[in-house]
Amino acid sequence: MEYLKFAIDYGVMGLLFAMSIISCGLFVERIVFYKALNVTSYKTKKSLEIALSNHLTTIATITSNAPYIGLLGTVLAIMLTFTNMSEQSIETSKIMSSLALALKTTAVGLVVAILSMVFNNILVRYSERFLAVFDEEI
Template sequence: MEYLHNLIDYGILGLLLFMSVVALALAMERWLVYRAVRVEQYADRKVLELHLSHKLHLIATIGANAPYIGLLGTVLGIMLTFYDIGAAGFDTTKIMTGLALALKATALGLLVAIPAVTLYNLLLRRCKVLLMQWDICHGRKGV
């Protein structure tokens, strides 16, 4: 049973940590791209839109799925706690410790999701501003 506890701790929490690093790296890369882009260099609005929206979906996917991965870790942790209760008997200290440790997966999932969704929304707003600047630069109304 100890290997299942380790799987939850290192597997689920490690995956969430990895997702957090990926979301942050992607957001930083997109921000640097947005700072360097010059809308007047693009003749076609769709080409600019493709360039700006590249990889944004990955940040949104991480933000949307991190809570579910955290919830999976919590459910598995609670299942293991109930299994331990059934195997070893009712020990309040062990039960409360097991439940508290199980909930850390949900907390970490939310800690990954909230910044990822926030970064996605900020980048999406910047993308829309750049597209509006292209429209102004090229004398067009929004498409």
Template sequence: MEENMLAYAEVALDYGVMGLLILMSIVTLWLFIERMMFYATVDVQKYEHRDTLEMELTDNISVISAIGSNAPYVGLLGTVIGIMLTFYTMGDVGAIDAKKIMVGLALALKATAMGLIVAMPAIVAYTILLRKVEKILTVFDVVQDKKASI
């Protein structure tokens, strides 16, 4: 009975943490593509106020930033839980099998690696989007200066 619970916990950890990290990466990719498509079609001349334009340009990019910031923590949580399960298994069995310990720890560390794999592209995407926002806002300022000088 206890072995079944432990196996269930390992499977839940794997699917839960990895599933959440995969979901985070899909959301990041989806929002990045959506923002890039919006930036390609934005017409700065239809905006009267810079703040209105900036609010529309920065929609959802904070979500990408939050994912980039928190994905390593989700991975770390998976690693900590995986290590706890490994130690629990060691203590429950009573005998120390180095192979099982190393395999358990290696599998636990994959959650941290996955968290980093999700975080790095998210931060790159966020930086790219911020730069696009800056460029579009600069174009807006130039257009407004031209209108003012006419």
């Protein structure tokens, strides 16, 4: 069962960590793009909208899937707990460490989702403002 603990620790937690890095990186890239954006350089509203919404889908996908990945880690850790309980004499320390691992994956999944949701909301608001400015310019 050590492979399951390894998979949870490095697989699920690693995936959540990678998702948070991707989300943060895309957020910074979009902010830098928005700061340098000149609305008047776009000929149509559709071309501006495409440029503004680039990478927002990826951030939204991370937002919606991070809790599920955290939940997957929780389910796997609970399975590990039950397996430890059935195979060995009940050692409180092993049970508690498995349950702590379950709660850790849930918490990290929620943190990644909340952070990505904040990033997405900020970027969508920037996009809406730039589109409004474009409408007024024309």
